[in-house]
Amino acid sequence: MGLLDSKQALESSPGDPTGPRFHIEDIFPCVDSGRYAVKRIAGEIVDVWADIFRDGHDVLAAALIWRREADATWRREPMQLHGNDRWHGRFVPPEPGRYLFAVEAWTDQFSTWRKEFKLKRSAGQDVTLEAREGYDLLLQLLPSDAAARHLADTAGRRYAAELDADVLLDDRLAEAMTAHGARQDLTVSLSLPLVADRERARASAWYEMVPRSQSRVAGEHGTFRDCIERVPEIAELGFDVLYLTPINPVGRINRKGKNNAVKAQPGDVGSFYAIGNEHGGHDAIEPQLGTLDDFRDLVSACHRHDMEIALDIAIQCAPDHPWLKQHPEWFKHRPDGTIRYAENPPKKYEDIVNPDFYCDDRIGLWTALRDVFLFWVGNGVRIFRVDNPHTKPFPFWEWLIREVQTRDPGVIFLAEAFTRPKVMKGLAKLGFTQSYTYFTWRTHKAEIEAYLAELTGYPERDYYRPNFFVTTPDILPVQLQDGDPWLFKARAALALASSSNYGIYNGFELIEHEPLPGREEYINSEKYEIRTRDWDKPGNIKDYLKRLNGIRRANPALLQTANFSFLQTNDPNVTGFLKQSVGGDNAVACAIALTGTPKEFWLHFGDLTIGPENDRRPVRAVENLVTGERHLLEWNGLRVRIEPGRDPTLFFRCEV
């Protein structure tokens, strides 16, 4: 039986008599007991809470400690007791990166002595001996900090000379001893990981486009130059992420034809998800798009318009990807020596093969895949949309994201996983910065509200950053297949207003809506062919999207997802909610029609309050962000009207 040292970590085994004096429990924020990092934004306050207690009635003190994962030195912030043994502290991670934080608690012996001394003296007890004990304690706990030590030395000398207990009760001395005196029973919690991302991780508006479809000449393969021409227009619409489907050379072996035909016809361009041919693989560019220099020019053009490129990375290889010859050991061979196509039996994907992540040369393969990301980072890309991450090993992603972010903590990873809920959440936990969602299929009020409640509630809000796409090249949801312009507007508004990360896929603004019959997919999908569009086609909703994005940018409440409250509406086909900015200085109420008929209804604010945390008040008035009209609330609500044909949404800035 070995016994105790005063500084102990909670890691000690249960039942070990060297265990810590304090219980430090239920630390917030925390994902899966600290197995995964909490997500926050650099420069923003991180509030930390913990239950802290020990035996007896001594005065306790606690601190929040934090550091960058790579640093050796902890910083310390005081914690305050808020009641019921729950303590609070806060810190601000100054820049993007990985952090650790933990909670320290100790017995504040000098304050304990001081409190008891005062109680006894007030009760008229003889406290001569107690004064001497305070003096002894002062010497025993002598602070290391110079100023505090000076205070303690001075008080000690004066007490020794005058035996006047009052010099030991000085308020400044008490503060100095609490902050800097030797810390008895020091207990340190497990340290918890936190990732601080840059602001665009919290708020981003994505415009997805297929580079080869950007030529203005019908049937001609688009180039990066064509893309560059479109940048001002897309920036003008208010988007800040220009997301390109894969730009790599497209495989020729088993190339798919139009509408996913098994055999390509001469001139067919193939699926851009069949990565690689004789021109190179994941770090090469399809020659018809242009050169690496052209790509860099596109990156620069975006930067000039405060936009960023997001690249689509699909870890799969066309049969003519160079790796199949250079590294046959990275692929699983069948008994006849061939490499297996990707498949989801009985479906086969003959134009791609998957690497074997657990092949004998795992180190080589994983490193090469990491280097693909680093190659594009080196060429100005700091956002990656990762295709189907749920079909690759989780430890691979956890390792890769860490490897990349160690070199550039500003790199953002969006997980394109449409799979089971726990798998999608698992990917977010292990490190994906943003995640695709089921938003596309949430159309009725009850299912929209249940899903928003899930994503903006705990624990999801601490690790899962939704990115609401209204459509994707793979998904044309049933409700948009009629091509009702009001519904396209409503879906974009709902995505943008509820999630601060959202996106559209090009063509959405043109109300493209023709499906493969019976499927939730586009007919003549540009995944398999070149499309040429008139980007100013009559009936487009570009002005509407521009107005929405303008409201979004002007209202910080819409630039975050989690500070979310539902508003009551007495119409089953209108959803209403209120969002507040991180600092509480901006609040926006939204009401969005879910069916096309005109509606007149009450929008009720209930007992919601807005404003900074120390001064929260009920909403008293609102300003319509489109018309500029101002309304006072009546009975905590507003009587309002929506005519979806004109505009399916209402946006109000709230005032107290």
Next chain:
Amino acid sequence: MGLLDSKQALESSPGDPTGPRFHIEDIFPCVDSGRYAVKRIAGEIVDVWADIFRDGHDVLAAALIWRREADATWRREPMQLHGNDRWHGRFVPPEPGRYLFAVEAWTDQFSTWRKEFKLKRSAGQDVTLEAREGYDLLLQLLPSDAAARHLADTAGRRYAAELDADVLLDDRLAEAMTAHGARQDLTVSLSLPLVADRERARASAWYEMVPRSQSRVAGEHGTFRDCIERVPEIAELGFDVLYLTPINPVGRINRKGKNNAVKAQPGDVGSFYAIGNEHGGHDAIEPQLGTLDDFRDLVSACHRHDMEIALDIAIQCAPDHPWLKQHPEWFKHRPDGTIRYAENPPKKYEDIVNPDFYCDDRIGLWTALRDVFLFWVGNGVRIFRVDNPHTKPFPFWEWLIREVQTRDPGVIFLAEAFTRPKVMKGLAKLGFTQSYTYFTWRTHKAEIEAYLAELTGYPERDYYRPNFFVTTPDILPVQLQDGDPWLFKARAALALASSSNYGIYNGFELIEHEPLPGREEYINSEKYEIRTRDWDKPGNIKDYLKRLNGIRRANPALLQTANFSFLQTNDPNVTGFLKQSVGGDNAVACAIALTGTPKEFWLHFGDLTIGPENDRRPVRAVENLVTGERHLLEWNGLRVRIEPGRDPTLFFRCEV
């Protein structure tokens, strides 16, 4: 960068590429991420749930593994998928003790092959190569289990000879390969601790008595012989734990007088919480009570009546406790050389001093305190009520309880802590088998129901076993100070029916109710003087208690606390609930009046169902456990009447 081995523990660092293939999350049951043990009863089923998933679409398999903490070998139980990636398994800890359990998951490669093979063959694809792959897999995953290996060998030989794929698809082969084939991607969760207690930890009815007050001769110091005389009567009342206040020699120095007077008068017996005098300390017996042999006789008398002794251990010393002379180093000395009395400034407890748990000879002190418990265990005591554990260090208790239970896992510790909620819960987590509660002060319907919801809900029910005392020598709650017999009956019934561990303090059955004016304490408390009572005093409620305890013993539903559901009553002064036995074979509905006026009301069962988990049905009829009357439910409810003056409770056995 070191890479992966197929067998990996989840303990590996985040981001480490040697991380496990599977996510095993949200394991139930689990207290504070496994820092503390889940509490269960030996011989009863432990249901274990976990979220288990990996990348891709392979067939998964999972097992629950468990062992006694002291054993080296894990046992393995299969787990089944219940949907939404949640898996279930169960095990039964055969005897009291500490256990560990964990979850294993692996890729079932042979089943994956089999599933895909069948899909492809059904789709008419050529599967010649696939069959060969299945054969190769069979050889690669060859099971170690003899019977399974025989099946695999046979199938392999037949396939090699006949090239008939069907021999690889045999159901028995599939089962054998799943259960015993080599397990790819094996991932093992952290192991979680569990304590299995004996049955009396789950269900116990305590009768607390002060041994020195058990003489039938007025003013005479009671003895163990007097206690033995009372055993048949108390057993007849239906109690199964006879809890004795401290039986150690009572200190003489600064002995307290009657009603806690600072100075004792000649003949005063002092507080039995001032432990120790010249006759010995915590392992000695107050000579006026008798000898150790007498005590052993009392233990035996109890056993003959299926009762057990619970001893009260108070870790504090009278100034004449032998340890002050033998081990002055175990106590903190003041600057003048004296030892500080226990105090809670400005209050002083001059008749006791506390040991210094962190003195230089901590090992000696802690060991001596442990040996006090072991001494009494050696003399037949297996239940301890620990006085004020919250004023002694938590690591001490965690260590001590483990030390004692390692020697006898049947030892039960009840924490007598009336303090802040998280401290009380903290003590339960670190190892106390049962805990005192706020029950005494929960009197109105809303507060009773909120408290029962908290204690029977998660996570509390997994570690906190309430013991509801209606009164204690320290607590005569306000509501009982009027001495209404119906209310004494109602409180006992409420304690007994809601908590399977409950207790009364002697005198309760005699409706003793005279308080110190303005306090929730008894006047002339026998903590400071000898009381002599007529145990058959007119007006006593012994017959009522006997009936209650009889109902309790006959209905397993009342012998556990957690399987608890509220029943709706349309009277704000009646609380109703339904309890079910662990196996589901017994269900009891209770309604208890909280005020004294007659009541007629509906008792509604809503959509509750009863019965074993695979055959749960609505309640259709009930039998009154007092009158034997049987009633069919109407509209899922009963119209009933309570006349508190006659009986403030209704107990019904429920039928489907």
